[in-house]
Amino acid sequence: MKINIILAGVGGQGILTIAAVIDHAALQSGLTVRQAEVHGMSQRGGAVQSHLRISDKEIFSDLIAEGTANLILSVEPLEALRYLPFLAPEGRVVTATNSFINMVGYPSMEQILDELHHTNHPVLVNAAELAREAGSIRTSNMVMLGAGAPFIGIAAETLEASIEKLFQAKGADITAMNIRAFRTGQALSQLQATAI
Numbered sequence: 001m002k003i004n005i006i007l008a009g010v011g012g013q014g015i016l017t018i019a020a021v022i023d024h025a026a027l028q029s030g031l032t033v034r035q036a037e038v039h040g041m042s043q044r045g046g047a048v049q050s051h052l053r054i055s056d057k058e059i060f061s062d063l064i065a066e067g068t069a070n071l072i073l074s075v076e077p078l079e080a081l082r083y084l085p086f087l088a089p090e091g092r093v094v095t096a097t098n099s100f101i102n103m104v105g106y107p108s109m110e111q112i113l114d115e116l117h118h119t120n121h122p123v124l125v126n127a128a129e130l131a132r133e134a135g136s137i138r139t140s141n142m143v144m145l146g147a148g149a150p151f152i153g154i155a156a157e158t159l160e161a162s163i164e165k166l167f168q169a170k171g172a173d174i175t176a177m178n179i180r181a182f183r184t185g186q187a188l189s190q191l192q193a194t195a196i
Contacts, residue, residue, distance in 0.1 A: 008083050024166060123147055
């Protein structure tokens with residue numbers, strides 16, 4: 001088993017929290033994890049990305065080569081486009097459709113979606129709306145983790161247990177809300193998969 005995941009978004013969207021949950025779940029599953037991240041401009045709404053490699057064997061590099069990512073999990077649609085050259089031919093893109101316009105010349109959502117539809121059955125998620133339904137817009141990242149869960153190669157129950165572990169210091173209500181958001185994203189992803 002070997003899964004290469006690129007996590008992408010902008011500062012403040014919880015990309016590194018997603019990575020922490022997946023890392024914890026992978027280790028709990030007895031898997032090897034390698035991670036490399038860029039988050040220098042995260043305080044200013046700049047790009048944040050993480051290369052996350054998971055395997056049942058030893059991994060010798062932290063970085064994912066172009067054309068080998070099994071999953072691009074993005075919390076911002078333009079950031080999903082930025083990393084398409086890394087996507088393997090049968091790889092999947094799971095992205096939020098809520099844009100964070102932080103530059104001049106940001107393309108229209110129609111242009112972005114047109115490009116994404118050239119990939120292998122992208123999963124497009126209105127993460128903001130689903131996060132509000134789960135209890136808070138701040139759970140958008142857990143909605144996206146749930147939507148990406150079917151493609152990560154780790155049992156959903158293990159991912160949920162890792163969410164619980166990582167959020168428990170914030171109290172039972174916050175933990176439950178994040179798990180609810182995860183399940184909401186997971187349900188949407190499964191619904192889209194059955195529609196294919």
